[in-house]
Amino acid sequence: MTLPDLPDTTALIVIDMQQGFTDPSWGDPADLDGCRAHVRELVDAFESAGRPVVVVRHDSDKPTSPLRRNAAGNAFFDEIAAIDPAVLVTKSVNSAFLGSPDLGAWLRERGLDTIVLCGIQTNMCVETTARMGGNLGYRVVVALDATTTFPLAGAGEAADAETLIRITAVNLAGGGFAEVTTTAETIAACTRGQHS
Template sequence: MTLTALPRSSALVVVDMQQGFTDPVWGTPVDLAGCRSRVRDLVDVFEAAAAPVVVVRHDSHEAGSPLAPDAGGNALFDEIAAVEPAVLVTKSVNSAFLGAPDLNSWLHERGIDTVVVCGIQTNMCVETTARMGGNLGYRVIVPLDATTTFELTGAGASADAATLMRITGINLAGGGFAEVCATADIGF
């Protein structure tokens, strides 16, 4: 899919690009290095266009979580920590729209109607943020190759990370929540 140029009323939402996702507790992500590089590419595109970059950080309340505020894994990856975000949203649930400060209000106050969502985990916080953004009326774009996730087991079944990423793309696009594309398709 090739997108037309993004409108000036766009923001990049970088979700949970945190060092704790290298902890073995998660398993092995799909192409974490590539995800990190492509997220940084998106930041560069938005910074060059003087468009806002929103950085989202997950502050887990679970005891022993590598994403807990007092854990080293709560820190952002270096390439995102170096970014001067327009706003830093902290959250303890899946959706960036349920963090602080209130992302929906922040976007509305600035006339932003399009969000590009990227980061970690594809099928968790990225997908939940994208779905909620779609429900709130935003045009949501997810460059799937600028996300990553891990194998998941539940309800007596499991799926590998690549399958979960593919299914997330189907859910978002097929469900009308978001446009799914590649990082190379994003531009102003």
Template sequence: MPLQDLPETTALVVIDMQQGFTDPSWGVPVDLDGCRTRVRALVDAFESARRPVVVVRHDSDKPSSPLRRDAAGNAFFDEIAAVDPAVLITKTVNSAFLGTPDLDGWLRERGIDTIVVCGIQTNMCVETTARMGGNLGYRVVVPLDATTTFPLTGAGESADAETLIRITAVNLAGGGFAQVAATADVVAASMREEKP
């Protein structure tokens, strides 16, 4: 289903585009370079349309994490480091809605009712933020090709990254949390003027 025009009351939420995700301990991501390129395309489109860009950074409190505050991996990829965000949210958990400052309050104060969520990891912080956004009553759009993730093992099972991305799409769309879209469609919709 084609993405409808995004209202002017839409913000882009860029999740955890941090250098620590190149650490080999994560495993091999799905098309990290493509994710970075598409996230930057979304940022450029939103900046051109004068729509807010929210940047989220994971400040891990785990001593071994490459995303911990004092680690080089806490820094953003170059594509995001150059962005002057409308607000920077820092968090220690999966959801950007549980970060500082309060994302929900920041969005509501500005009359924002739609969020486009992209970044890393698809099935972790992106999906959790999208689900919580849906629960809070926002219209949520996830350009799935502007996300990436890594293989995962747990409860005696394992899944490759491609499978996890597909499952996230099913969870979000099938569960009614978010509309799953392609970056190109979101870029096109963000550049169209809202119809009267």
């Protein structure tokens, strides 16, 4: 199914593309290199279209986290560090809507009602931001191949990264929180939707 056009009131939200996610403690990611390449493609497409790119950084409060403030892993990957974002949002929880500055207020002030999400982790900060965005009334699009995550265990169960990505897709699309699509479809919809 083709993704409907993305209007000029669309912002790209790049979530937690940080070097700390290369730390072996996370386990094996699902195609981190592919995620990074797709995120860069989305950034290039949005910048070329003159659409805002929001960059989100996770500043962990946990003293042993690779993403903690002032740790080397808190830094962005090089391709993200080179971006001049419309705004940088910092957070210490899963949702980009609970960071600083207030993402919702920033979007509303600019009349932006559609958000495209990409980044790390699919089933954590990306999914939480998508769910909250849907609840707040935004049209939410997730470019699933521009996200990645890591294996997870809990409640006596375990799942690999690929399974968690598929589950997030089902949760978001099946639950009506977001349109789940690909980088290529998102870029095509962005191009078609210019000045719509």
